[in-house]
Amino acid sequence: MDFFDILVRYEVKLWDAVDTALIREGQVSAAQLQALAVIHRHAGAGRVVDVSGSIGITVGAASKLVDRLERDGLIIRLPNPADRRSSLVVLTDAGAAAYDSATRVRNRTLERLLDPEATASASAALATLLDRLEEATAEVDA
Amino acid sequence: MDFFDILVRYEVKLWDAVDTALIREGQVSAAQLQALAVIHRHAGAGRVVDVSGSIGITVGAASKLVDRLERDGLIIRLPNPADRRSSLVVLTDAGAAAYDSATRVRNRTLERLLDPEATASASAALATLLDRLEEATAEVDA
DNA sequence: AAAGATTGACTAATCAATCTTG
DNA sequence: CAAGATTGATTAGTCAATCTTT
Numbered sequence: 001m002d003f004f005d006i007l008v009r010y011e012v013k014l015w016d017a018v019d020t021a022l023i024r025e026g027q028v029s030a031a032q033l034q035a036l037a038v039i040h041r042h043a044g045a046g047r048v049v050d051v052s053g054s055i056g057i058t059v060g061a062a063s064k065l066v067d068r069l070e071r072d073g074l075i076i077r078l079p080n081p082a083d084r085r086s087s088l089v090v091l092t093d094a095g096a097a098a099y100d101s102a103t104r105v106r107n108r109t110l111e112r113l114l115d116p117e118a119t120a121s122a123s124a125a126l127a128t129l130l131d132r133l134e135e136a137t138a139e140v141d142a
Numbered sequence: 143m144d145f146f147d148i149l150v151r152y153e154v155k156l157w158d159a160v161d162t163a164l165i166r167e168g169q170v171s172a173a174q175l176q177a178l179a180v181i182h183r184h185a186g187a188g189r190v191v192d193v194s195g196s197i198g199i200t201v202g203a204a205s206k207l208v209d210r211l212e213r214d215g216l217i218i219r220l221p222n223p224a225d226r227r228s229s230l231v232v233l234t235d236a237g238a239a240a241y242d243s244a245t246r247v248r249n250r251t252l253e254r255l256l257d258p259e260a261t262a263s264a265s266a267a268l269a270t271l272l273d274r275l276e277e278a279t280a281e282v283d284a
Numbered sequence: 285a286a287a288g289a290t291t292g293a294c295t296a297a298t299c300a301a302t303c304t305t306g
Numbered sequence: 307c308a309a310g311a312t313t314g315a316t317t318a319g320t321c322a323a324t325c326t327t328t
Contacts, residue, residue: 003265004156004252008176010272011153012198014146017279031318034150049288056154061319063290068318085288085327110146113278118270123145125264130152132257137159173296191310203297205312210296227305227310 014113021109027102028074031055035065036099039075039089047086074098156255163251169244170216173197177207178241181217181231189228216240 001009019030028036038054039046052062066089069075074095077087091099143151161172170178180196181188194204208231211217216237219229233241 001269003256003261003268004160004248006265006268006272007153008157009198010268010275011149013272013275013279015150016198017275018146047288048290056151056158057318058320059289060291060321063288064318067290080288083288083328087289106146113275114145115271115274118267118274119145122264122267122271123148125260125267126145126148126152127143128260129257129264130148130155132260133152133155133159133255136255137155189310190312199296200298201311202299202313205310206296209312222310225306225310229311 017113018106018109022102022105025105027105028098030106031065032069032074033099033102033106035062035069036074036091036095036102039091040096040099042089044088044090046089047080048089049086051089069095159255160248160251164244164247167247169247170240172248173207174211174216175241175244175248177204177211178216178233178237178244181233182238182241184231186230186232188231189222190231191228193231211237 015030022028022030022033027033034055035051038051042050048062048066049059051057051066052059055062057065066075066077070077073092075089075091077089080086080088157172164170164172164175169175176197177193180193184192190204190208191201193199193208194201197204199207208217208219212219215234217231217233219231222228222230
C-alpha cells in the first residue's frame, strides 16, 4: 500500500470508528459534530460559508447541513447586522450541550484507538503535507 | 487542530485534488479508480464483497458501484465456478486501459503535491496506527 | 460584477429486507 | 443458519440556476 492508500484507508476507518461510537452513545453524528465545532469556534460570528470552508463541502451542502441542525434545535440562524446577505449561525443551549458531550465521546474514543507516539509523528508529518497542499492548490485556483 | 482534524482535513483535500485531476483529464473518478484497483489486484478472483471490504463501503454500495462499472464497460461479472452465490468481477480490456491511464494521472498528481520526506514519515506512522486500529476494531466486532 | 445563501435535479452512499446457495 | 449479492427507501452530498445584497 502506498501513502495515498494508507491515508485514505486509515481516515475512513478512524472516521467510521468515531462516528459509530457517537451514534451508539446517542450523540450527534461525526459530520454534525464537525459542523458544531466550527460554529463553536466562530463563537457567534460563523456563517454558512465558514462551515463550508472549514469542513470541505460545498456551500449548498453546508446550507442543508445547517438546515438539519436548526431543525434539530442545535443551532439558530440570526440576522447578521454587518451583512444582510448572510445569517450568523449560533449554538443553542442544546447545541452547546450536544457539542460538549459528543466531544467527550469523540476524545475518549480517540484515546482508546490512538498510539501517542505514532499520533504525534503523524500529526507533524501531515501538518507539513497540508501546508504544501494548500500552497499548491492555491496556485492552481489563482 | 488536533490529530483527528488534521487527518480528516488533509485526506479530504488530497482526495479532492486527485479526483479533480482525474476528471479534468477525462479519467474515471477517484472512487471508481479505487474499485478498479481492487479488481486489478484480485486478478480475476475478486468478488463484490472484496470490493466492499477493501474500500470501506457496504456490500450494497459495492454492488451498485460494480453495476456502474459494468454499465460503463469497464468490468464484467463472470459466474464463479467455485461458489454459485457470487460472481467474479474482472476487468475488461477497456477497464484495464482505464485503470492504467488513471493510475498514471493519479501518481503524477501525487508526485506534484507530496513532499518525499514528510510522506515517508507519515506513511510509517499511519501504518502503525492502522495496525492498532484494526486490532482494536477486531476486538469490538468479536 | 462578486459574495452569501438557498433550492431543485441528480448521484452515490446507508440500512434493512429479501433471495439464493453453501 | 451463514454468506454473497441485490434491491428499495432514505439520506446527504454535488452542481447549476437563482435571488439578494455588497
